[in-house]
Amino acid sequence: xxxxPSKGQxxxxxxxxxxxxxxxxxxxxxxxxxxxxxxxxxxxxxxEILKPxxxxxxxxxxxxxTGSLGLEALSRGAAHGVFLDVDERCxxxxxxxxxxxKFGSRAELMPGSAFDAAxxxxxxxxxxxxxxxxxxxxxxxGMDLEKAVRDLALDRGALVLVEHRSTxxxxxxxxxxxxxxxxxxxxxxxxxxxxA
Numbered sequence: 001x002x003x004x005p006s007k008g009q010x011x012x013x014x015x016x017x018x019x020x021x022x023x024x025x026x027x028x029x030x031x032x033x034x035x036x037x038x039x040x041x042x043x044x045x046x047x048e049i050l051k052p053x054x055x056x057x058x059x060x061x062x063x064x065x066t067g068s069l070g071l072e073a074l075s076r077g078a079a080h081g082v083f084l085d086v087d088e089r090c091x092x093x094x095x096x097x098x099x100x101x102k103f104g105s106r107a108e109l110m111p112g113s114a115f116d117a118a119x120x121x122x123x124x125x126x127x128x129x130x131x132x133x134x135x136x137x138x139x140x141x142g143m144d145l146e147k148a149v150r151d152l153a154l155d156r157g158a159l160v161l162v163e164h165r166s167t168x169x170x171x172x173x174x175x176x177x178x179x180x181x182x183x184x185x186x187x188x189x190x191x192x193x194x195x196a
Contacts, residue, residue, distance in 0.1 A: 015068060017101075018044045020075030028096045029066045030089045042185045043072055046161065049181065049192075053128065053159060054078050060126045060152070062114040062133070067094045067107075069130040069161075074103050082108045082124065084117055115144055118151035127155045131175070132163040138170075149175030160193040 015027045018040055047054070050073075057078040061070030064083035074081050081103075083094050091111050098107045112120045114133065129149065137145055149160055160177050164170060166189045172179045177193030 015066065016040065017068075017072055017075050019047060019072070020077065022071070022075035022101050022103075025075075025101060027066055027068060027071065028093050028100070030087075030093050042188065042190065043068065045183060045185070046190055047072055047076055049183070050128070050159070050161075051076070057128045058124070058126050058155075060084070060117070060121065060124075060129045062117060062129065062131050062148075063137075064094060064130075065090050065132070067097050069132060070107075071097060071101060071103065073128065073130075074106055075101070078106075078128070080106050080108070082110060082121060082126075084110045084112060084114055084120065086111070086113045115141070115148045117148050118153075121152070123153055125153045125155055127158045129154065129158065129160045130163075131160060135165050135168070138164055138168050146175050152176075154195045156195060158195040160195065162191045162193065164189055164191065 015029050017023055017025045054073060054077040057073060059070050059073045059078045059081040061067060061081060061083045064070060064085045067083050070081040070083050085091055091109055094109050098104055110120055131149060133145060160175050162170060166184055166187050170191050174193050177195045179191055180194045181192035183190050
């Protein structure tokens with residue numbers, strides 16, 4: 001059986017973009033259970049829902065990891081993406097993925113905690129936010145996580161997509177938005193919150 005790279009090494013684990021200009025491109029990923037890229041079938045479904053909102057979107061990818069969600073958005077027509085992650089391995093992987101896809105002029109990588117996102121991104125405004133933390137964060141720092149999203153400068157009508165365990169119940173109002181949709185993909189749920 002082939003073995004992937006050891007912890008700390010960047011590997012090519014077969015994660016691919018599912019649509020747009022980068023469709024089929026393999027992404028570098030960071031091995032380890034703490035980095036959990038969104039499954040292809042989930043991304044296909046979610047981005048089909050987002051299709052009318054992607055052209056020209058300004059995207060913030062919190063807990064970016066490999067960047068699969070934000071990069072998928074850029075591939076499918078988003079104008080600009082900011083990728084935030086506290087893990088240096090993830091930032092290094094993101095740099096490689098952005099370079100490979102030639103998205104450098106449209107992608108901004110920020111090392112730092114998602115809990116400090118409002119301070120780090122300043123007054124930048126976003127129309128689409130991906131929130132995909134390690135699932136334990138909902139138990140350990142759920143209120144801090146919600147506040148971090150609520151403190152962002154988001155456009156009216158912006159969508160916040162929150163990925164969480166299907167057993168984790170989030171409120172109808174979260175992060176300054178109201179839930180307008182929810183999709184279940186096995187043990188994972190994506191809740192869609194719209195900013196009023």
